[in-house]
Amino acid sequence: MSEWKFNRDAIRAFRFVRCSFDAATGVAQLVYAFDDGPELIETVTVPGAPFALDDARAQAAERALRLLHLIAGVSYYKAAVPEEIRIDSYAIDADTAALMELIYVNGLGEFAYRNGLNLHGRIRFPVAQQQGASAPALGLREHALVAIGGGKDSLVSIEALRSLGIEQTVTWIGGSQLIRACAERTGLPTLNLGRTLAPQLFDYNREGAWNGHIPVTVLNSAIMVFAAVLLGVDQVVFSNERSASYGSMIEGTGEVNHQWSKGWACEQAFGEYVQREIAADLHYYSLLRPLSELAVARQFARTDRYDAHFSSCNRNFHILGERPASRWCGVCPKCHFVFLALAPFMPKPRLMGIFGRNLLDDPAQTGGYDALLEFQDHKPFECVGEGRESRAAMAALAERPEWREDALVERFVREIRPQLDASELRIEPLLVIDDEHRIPASLWERLRAQFAA
Ligand SMILES: CC(=O)N[C@H]1[C@@H](OP(=O)(O)OP(=O)(O)OC[C@H]2O[C@@H](n3ccc(=O)[nH]c3=O)[C@H](O)[C@@H]2O)O[C@H](CO)[C@@H](O)[C@@H]1O[C@H](C)C(=O)N[C@@H](C)C(=O)N[C@@H](CCC(=O)O)C(=O)O
Numbered sequence: 001m002s003e004w005k006f007n008r009d010a011i012r013a014f015r016f017v018r019c020s021f022d023a024a025t026g027v028a029q030l031v032y033a034f035d036d037g038p039e040l041i042e043t044v045t046v047p048g049a050p051f052a053l054d055d056a057r058a059q060a061a062e063r064a065l066r067l068l069h070l071i072a073g074v075s076y077y078k079a080a081v082p083e084e085i086r087i088d089s090y091a092i093d094a095d096t097a098a099l100m101e102l103i104y105v106n107g108l109g110e111f112a113y114r115n116g117l118n119l120h121g122r123i124r125f126p127v128a129q130q131q132g133a134s135a136p137a138l139g140l141r142e143h144a145l146v147a148i149g150g151g152k153d154s155l156v157s158i159e160a161l162r163s164l165g166i167e168q169t170v171t172w173i174g175g176s177q178l179i180r181a182c183a184e185r186t187g188l189p190t191l192n193l194g195r196t197l198a199p200q201l202f203d204y205n206r207e208g209a210w211n212g213h214i215p216v217t218v219l220n221s222a223i224m225v226f227a228a229v230l231l232g233v234d235q236v237v238f239s240n241e242r243s244a245s246y247g248s249m250i251e252g253t254g255e256v257n258h259q260w261s262k263g264w265a266c267e268q269a270f271g272e273y274v275q276r277e278i279a280a281d282l283h284y285y286s287l288l289r290p291l292s293e294l295a296v297a298r299q300f301a302r303t304d305r306y307d308a309h310f311s312s313c314n315r316n317f318h319i320l321g322e323r324p325a326s327r328w329c330g331v332c333p334k335c336h337f338v339f340l341a342l343a344p345f346m347p348k349p350r351l352m353g354i355f356g357r358n359l360l361d362d363p364a365q366t367g368g369y370d371a372l373l374e375f376q377d378h379k380p381f382e383c384v385g386e387g388r389e390s391r392a393a394m395a396a397l398a399e400r401p402e403w404r405e406d407a408l409v410e411r412f413v414r415e416i417r418p419q420l421d422a423s424e425l426r427i428e429p430l431l432v433i434d435d436e437h438r439i440p441a442s443l444w445e446r447l448r449a450q451f452a453a
């Protein structure tokens with residue numbers, strides 16, 4: 001074993017070695033390996049131990065733990081993308097294998113594109129078990145674990161649930177101080193779940209592992225589903241908007257979606273699996289699925305409670321390395337997009353106060369905005385709205401005296417708008433509320449009224 005060296009091209013198999021949960025400490029261990037190399041151990045910690053679970057809940061927790069083990073393996077599998085996948089300590093059925101293949105192939109879509117790999121037909125999870133009976137209801141109490149990511153989207157959901165009188169715990173994974181500050185600002189009960197990646201992964205990255213984006217939202221979702229079973233609550237709520245279902249259109253390749261695991265196809269498949277295989281009364285859904293990014297931005301602008309606390313800039317969220325000097329780096333696609341999406345819905349001085357500058361009056365940001373507008377470039381690989389949303393927001397600003405002389409708005413009017421169909425530049429059609437979602441019927445009518453107001 002001590003002779004083993006990471007060599008991505010020589011590795012034959014990725015192994016799901018075992019997973020375990022210690023109810024006395026709240027620590028779960030997710031163990032993987034390449035061939036007969038060292039064990040790669042990821043840990044997830046759920047506060048509130050010791051957990052005393054009855055038989056039905058203990059069995060559901062074991063099923064949720066295996067689901068998490070399978071999904072979290074994507075961080076390690078991607079390092080070598082070997083031909084074979086093995087599961088050493090339990091067996092999975094065809095439905096589980098199909099869900100994993102869906103998540104791995106699509107969730108690693110950007111990773112594969114950027115590395116010139118073709119994962120279709122390559123990722124095969126071994127099926128060694130017949131389909132079992134559907135999971136029973138556990139008698140979970142009515143309470144929502146709401147994911148918070150530090151950005152605008154989750155804050156919109158949290159405020160919506162608050163106004164509907166739904167009991168919630170604001171929940172996040174990892175050690176981000178920015179997310180903690182936002183969570184505390186809500187004034188609601190909070191829960192911080194621990195997650196530590198196997199340290200060898202960072203060595204492997206330095207030693208030439210394949211690297212790239214992983215489907216982090218479905219991974220966070222699986223962690224929260226596991227926590228929900230332990231804590232005995234019936235809802236896991238995310239804040240993934242409709243626009244997340246649409247990727248970047250790449251010439252010669254087709255659609256590649258950075259945020260596939262925030263999209264509708266993933267939510268449907270994962271949510272149905274959780275209800276069928278983990279607990280019949282555990283509901284996983286995105287509260288913002290019926291809304292576009294612009295509609296979410298409009299909702300967010302209705303309160304200034306979080307202006308001094310939130311950030312959508314992903315540069316704040318690295319596990320290793322540098323963070324930006326301020327909450328908004330001002331030069332990444334998320335900063336560009338969020339500034340543009342909020343601009344039609346809030347007074348200019350408020351927006352400039354949030355960002356500390358005017359990104360639309362900075363010619364250095366031209367390339368970044370062109371990509372968002374899908375003008376001579378494709379939509380960036382980031383969690384940003386559709387090109388038509390960016391174009392409609394820019395067109396709205398072009399009509400506003402306080403914005404139209406800013407460098408990038410003025411350029412849009414002069415160079416880009418003349419090439420576009422004016423009938424496709426209206427914001428209103430993009431604010432329409434969709435009916436495709438998994439929001440429980442008991443909430444939906446009241447929520448719809450709130451979103452429509
Ligand atoms: C913060 C960030 O954007 N990270 C991406 C970045 O990682 P980087 O190497 O610059 O630094 P670290 O985040 O510190 O990660 C170090 C390495 O660890 C591996 N890793 C990390 C987290 C994980 O869950 N699994 C991992 O395997 C990886 O090898 C890292 O290099 O670049 C990486 C490579 O492209 C990305 O994988 C990192 O993305 C994170 C997984 C991440 O959390 N990204 C979110 C900020 C993000 O993109 N969120 C989207 C959601 C999209 C989705 O659900 O698919 C969003 O904003 O909505």
Ligand SMILES: Nc1ncnc2c1ncn2[C@@H]1O[C@H](COP(=O)(O)OP(=O)(O)OP(=O)(O)O)[C@@H](O)[C@H]1O
Pocket residue numbers: 147148149150151152153154155171172173174179217220237238239240262311312313338383
């Ligand atoms: N560290 C985390 N722990 C738990 N949930 C997270 C974490 N990071 C992101 N999420 C959740 O993942 C989903 C997608 O994240 P995303 O970054 O789009 O949302 P956001 O941070 O609320 O808003 P924004 O799009 O403005 O950044 C959201 O439901 C968010 O709450």
